[in-house]
Amino acid sequence: MNNTNDEILLQELAEQEYKYGFTTDIEMDIAKKGLSEDMVRFISAKKNEPEWLLEWRLKALRYFHQMELPTWQNFRHPNIDFQDISYYAAPRKKPQVNNLDEVDPELLSTFAKLGIPLDEQKILAGVVAVDAVFDSVSVKTTFREKLKEVGVIFCSFGEAVQEHPDLVKKYLGSVVPQTDNVYAALNAAVFSDGSFVYIPKGVNCPMELSTYFRINAENTGQFERTLIIADDGAYVSYLEGCTAPMRDENQLHAAVVELVALENAEIKYSTVQNWYPGDKNGVGGIFNFVTKRGICKGNNSKISWTQVETGSAITWKYPSVILKGDHSVGEFYSVALTRNYQMADTGTKMIHLGKNTRSRIISKGISAGFSHNSYRGQVKISPGADHARNFTQCDSLLIGDRCGAHTFPYIETRNNSALLEHEATTSKIGEDQIFYLNQRGINSEKAVGLIINGYAKEVLNQLPMEFAVEAQKLLAISLEGSVG
């Protein structure tokens, strides 16, 4: 074979490893580094927030200072100097959300490069509304007028605080309190923006809602907050995507997502997480320390989490459901792919409180290179949760012999009528499978992509169609160079 050609090909593959690694040259307002009461006051003032919210933030900051970093996770907690992070960065030209022409063209081209069409006509023939968050602020929310007609509120968190303070006050922190954990406390203190969704009673949200998060500035952290409320009988499907430039230093992303489903309501939340994972030697990358939790507050409500996790140096999150309403349903579908020196410790918690509550957990881990991939899940049945049911399946797939897959399932049941099932498998991609595909003209990289997508199919099938295709490509691209 032609060696030079091979070398060029390999080099190209290595260089295009993370195709979202560019930075955008744009005028930014970046706060000086450091975490303090003054910084919290600065952010709150920038956002023109009411007094109660400032107090709420300050309370969170006090908790943060009292809390210690956890030690139970299955990776070594990196040293993070919280004083060496800037907690606020915003494009200087404040875009007006009503007119696309007023958005900085550099910013628009950034989102275009990411494949996110902000031009409303182009947005997937009108089936998706987008909120784009660039560093600390939301720059553009599309389709607001159309959504308004049916009473759906979809806006940046900052706007929600101004325009719907009662809703924000009622639900903010109701699922993930400021004291929940150290990173939730940090987020509560310094969060700068995020998305807010309210679906009124009986409304079936007419389109997919989605938010794209982009970290651009150096030495900044991203701390966004998402709050979604589905009122009685409402339905919404929501998707978030995330990317960041390639940088040698690690950047912290500590988000909080809260979901509230009232009676007969359903929320479907999908994530395609593709933060910069660091280079092949494990240098750089995002620390993705996120708290995501939903509550099925009303009877017959349903919350479904689907996540495709391919990015970040360290992913640490457990999208969970509190099943409070009787007959409520919680679901968690996850594909987590790690390679090189990536670490993932992810899973879910299903807390059964109501009667006849059901939960389903499908977790598919894929580890390659020197990476470690852990599933950690908790299923808790409380005394009042008569006839609760859970089905858990966690599968691990290993590529190569230097990576690790770990499972930590915790089950706690205090009700004898509960029915719990747990299945787990560990497998390797077989050489004979790859050779079979080779023999049909498919090269090894593509063969692994096919096998991985087959393995993850159960989860990918849960994604909205447009994004399932993206996720499939992402899984295949992320594995380039992992074979052989």
Added chain:
Amino acid sequence: MLSIRNLQASIEDKQILRGLNLEVGAGEVHAIMGPNGSGKSTLGNVLAGRESYNVTGGSVTFDGKDLLSLSPEDRAREGLFLAFQYPVEIPGVSNINFLKTAVNEIRAYKGFSPMEAKDFLNMVKEKQGLVEFDAKLANRSLNEGFSGGEKKRNEIFQLAMLQPKLSILDETDSGLDIDALRIVANGVNQLRSKENAFILITHYQRLLEYIVPDFVHVLYKGRIVRSGTKELALELEEKGYDWLKETVDAEAEKAI
């Protein structure tokens, strides 16, 4: 089309092929028979480029190209097809999606654009009929939960879809009942043409009643020890492999 000269190959330091010669021309069907352990399956795997086999000597030319220097996928793209003795299962990957990928990879290698979805589906329909392959199986995961016979039929269906120049059928008849054997053989017979060639690797003469070969070769201890026509297969069937072993071993002793 295919020219094998003095091919030697080993697996885990055990020498299997010890100087094999074979010429296959376009339009020809060759049967390779032999007792267990004679190197029949090794030949198929070496030609297809399986990594665990080491070629220790000799050469193979395929359509003027040095076959042994090509990667397994490029051999397939050049038109070499191996119908596996034990087809693997790949959970979650639909048969159709897999075939579409394979067809388009081969097309891309030849400089053609991907096939239109409509043309592809028409081709699937046509070829399914050829090997009486159940349309439901085509939409299921690749070989997952298929019976032995269904897997073998899927191999022939893939063969029909990929239209290779040279097809090597590695004991495709093993584990098939008479009906399935007839269907598989029918499929192969319809696919025979002046442009393509087949190598049938088989232990039994039975398959050759349905697919009549132009040449029959007997492989023993890694070498072709007898070549002939269909009659050779019948003779073998009648007298058994032990007869062959004895005569060949005796000849070898005489030669020393």
